[in-house]
Amino acid sequence: MKQFEANFDGLVGPTHNYAGLSFGNVASQSHATQPSNPRAAAKQGLKKAKALADMGLVQGVLAPQERPDVHTLRRLGFSGSDAEVLQQAATQAPALLQACASASSMWTANAATVSPSADTHDGKIHFTPANLVDKLHRSLEPPTTANILKAIFADNRHFAHHQPLPAHANLGDEGAANHTRLCQAYDNAGVEIFVYGHSVLDPLSPKPLKYPARQTLEASAAIARLHKLDEDGCVFIQQNPAIIDQGVFHNDVIAVGNQNVLFFHEQAFWDSNKKLAELRAKCQGELHLIEVPSHSVSIQDAVNTYLFNTQLVTLPQGEMALIAPTDCAENPRVKAYLDELLTLDTPIKQIHYFDVKQSMHNGGGPACLRLRVAMNDVELAAINQQVLLTDELFSKLNHWVERHYRDRLVAADLADPQLLLESRSALDELxxxxxxxxxxxxxQ
Structure with missing residues (x-):
């Protein structure tokens, strides 16, 4: 039975815009109010996904959310026709309209936490949509995210779906952006790494002073229970609060793992030596811990280029490759480190650069754009095959983007009733x- 890791990339939605909604995300805030290009954003994401499919990786797509979210605006007291609701919100509470028009679901690393069947007691792949309670605009996503995941992974013989955790700050959950998995092979039981920002119940747990810690230990522990994971197959690591305050809002901004490789910055974790020792003890077989020193790459350079928000993938021939944004190649210090990395004795033998600047400017790199699902060929055959990226689907999706997406969007356009109609028409066709x-x- 073949086993592999599939990537499901989020399609960028028609309302992709720069509203600067994500406090703690430096890129999101620094590009606020600038014009965006939804058409270019969608095509950049598709091009990256298609390149991975052409490399021989299993690649799928996930649909975006309906935006603007008129249903939520009505819940907030705006009334009348859809056009009147949009106009009232734009006039009376523009920040609420911006939150309800966000296209942030494109970053599907936040969509859910996924545990493969090799790790779970019942031998099923488990999905828990993230509640994303720290940010209003993202907290609106879980119901539709759950619908999308259930529509793709529908066969209950192979897939188990859980409700999002209760929507409370004590159980703040940001999905796979704070979760990774190490293993010798995808069909072997692995060690799932849950990275959290702080513990609500531990008074000694350090906390960042400037930006919020979005993931709690209590949320991570709950997901491990829901997914029926063994204690010996989990490691809970606290993120260094000092780097959260420097713009590292998720663990996938400072670390990425795949199979027996963990690629991370030396400042990534709190109590790092103890936790890495626990990881070594629990992992079976050879383990490559690639720690990037601060003198080679500063936290600022890591955040500005998203060096660690790269995809670390295993190619069909067995080599590993980093899928990096072109921003890494454009930064002399980061590029020098990556050139050196290829000369070291690690499984990472290739680096491929992709232009995803429309996403980068809003705070998400290549790794943000995908949800990873380790699975076997039987499980793959049980999913909705229409979401798997083929030459034909790639062509259809590009034409779909051409027909429905604008090439320029600013905040004032979010109140345009025509944008709502365009978005709904696009999603209905999709x-x-x-x-x-x-x-x-x-x-409905």
Missing amino acids: TQLLKLGSIYPFQ
Whole structure:
């Protein structure tokens, strides 16, 4: 039975815009109010996903959310026709309209936490959509995210779906952006690494002083229980609060893992020596811990280039490759480190650079754009095959973007009723193309 890791990339939505909604995300805030290009953003994401499929990796796509979210605006007291709701929100509470028009679901690393069947007691792949309670605009996503995941991974013989954790700050959960898995082979039981920002119940747990710690230990522990994981197969590591205050809002901004490799910055974790020793003890077989020193790459350079928000993938021939943003190649210090990395005795033998600047400017690199699902060929055959990226689907999606997406969007456009109609028309067509059924409120 073949085993591999599939990547499911989030399609960028038609309302992709720079509203600077994510406090603690330096890129998001620094590009606030600038014009965006939804068409270019969607095509950049598709091009990156197609390149991975062409490398021989299993690649799928996930649909975006319905935006603007008129249903939520009505819950907040705006009334009348859809056009009137948008206009009232724009006039009376523009920040609420911006939150309800965010296209942040493109960063599907935050969509859910996924545990493969090799790790779980019941031998199923488990999914828990993230509650994303720290940010209003993202907290609106879980119901539709759950619909999308269930429409793709529908066979209950192979897949188990859980509700998001209760929507409370004590259980703040940001999904796979704070979770990774190490193993010798994808079909072997692995060690799942849960990285948290602080513990609500531990008074000695350090906390960042400037920016919020979005993931709690209590949330991570709950997900491990829901997914029926063994204690020996989990390591809970606290993120260094000092680097959260420097813009490292998720662990995937400072570390990435794949199979028996963990690639991370030396300042990534709190109590690092103790936790890395625990990781070594629990991992079976050879383990490569690639620690990047501060004198080679500063935290600022790591955040500005998203060096660690790269995808670390295993190619069919067995070599590992980093899928990096072009920003890494454009920074002399980061590029020098990556050139040196290829000369070291590690499994990482290739680096491929991709232009995803529309996403980068809003705070997400290549790793943000994908949800990883380790699975075997039987499980792959059980999913909705229409979401798997082929030459034909790639062509159809590019034409779909051309027909429905604008090439320029500013904050004032979010109140345009025509944008809502364009978005709904695009999503209605997409659900038919991907055979997802009626997953959006406007379809029900």
